[in-house]
Amino acid sequence: QVQLVQSGAEVKEPGASVKVSCKASGYTFTNYYMDWVRLAPGQGLEWMGIINLNTGGASYAQTFQGRLTMTRDTSTSTVYMELSSLRSEDTAVYYCARETRIVSVALFDYWGQGTLVTVSS
Amino acid sequence: AIQMTQSPSSLSASVGDRVTITCRASQDIRNDLGWYQQIPGKAPKLLIYAASSLQSGVPSRFSASGSGTDFTLTISSLQPEDFATYYCLQDYTYPYTFGQGTKLEIK
Numbered sequence: 205q206v207q208l209v210q211s212g213a214e215v216k217e218p219g220a221s222v223k224v225s226c227k228a229s230g231y232t233f234t235n236y237y238m239d240w241v242r243l244a245p246g247q248g249l250e251w252m253g254i255i256n257l258n259t260g261g262a263s264y265a266q267t268f269q270g271r272l273t274m275t276r277d278t279s280t281s282t283v284y285m286e287l288s289s290l291r292s293e294d295t296a297v298y299y300c301a302r303e304t305r306i307v308s309v310a311l312f313d314y315w316g317q318g319t320l321v322t323v324s325s
Numbered sequence: 326a327i328q329m330t331q332s333p334s335s336l337s338a339s340v341g342d343r344v345t346i347t348c349r350a351s352q353d354i355r356n357d358l359g360w361y362q363q364i365p366g367k368a369p370k371l372l373i374y375a376a377s378s379l380q381s382g383v384p385s386r387f388s389a390s391g392s393g394t395d396f397t398l399t400i401s402s403l404q405p406e407d408f409a410t411y412y413c414l415q416d417y418t419y420p421y422t423f424g425q426g427t428k429l430e431i432k
Contacts, residue, residue, distance in 0.1 A: 250423065309357065
């Protein structure tokens with residue numbers, strides 16, 4: 205069965221970086237894309253970006269340009285999301301979500317359990 | 326970026342009620358829209374993709390329609406487990422964008 209297992213909660217100081225992992229299993233890793241979505245306290249879901257698990261190419265929301273890097277390791281079927289220059293507004297639960305494409309349609313059909321990142325001094 | 330506007334932002338309803346949530350895109354997105362359910366403390370769950378296709382395993386009381394700029398999600402007979410926050414998501418173009426969410430509460 206498809207599973208996405210994320211790394212554990214993190215506490216970081218402002219200005220630091222955080223790297224969250226998402227280990228996939230139960231399917232052919234490189235046949236899909238992976239998206240990252242976050243949910244900040246009292247806010248709605250926010251799409252952060254996407255990585256093509258075959259090529260490694262990524263696209264990021266403008267909000268995060270210059271601070272966000274997504275990478276993948278095909279040998280371990282793991283995706284990484286690194287966010288730098290953290291500020292308090294980055295406190296959120298971060299989710300990875302597998303993106304399946306059916307012709308031109310995209311669907312986030314499997315999600316990780318979420319990783320809480322707290323930014324506090 | 327394409328703006329997705331959901332309404333209402335919150336809704337009170339009773340078990341057994343029929344409810345409808347709407348989502349409007351700032352430009353034509355064909356049928357490239359999904360609906361997701363989020364229960365506090367849990368990961369979002371895909372309900373609907375391609376504007377009207379029911380995801381496998383999702384109860385048939387959920388339905389959706391629309392194309393272009395206007396979309397709706399309907400729950401025909403609310404069950405206790407349906408009280409959650411619902412989001413639309415356009416996947417027509419990057420950056421993908423979510424609506425601001427509709428919190429469905431028990432009356």
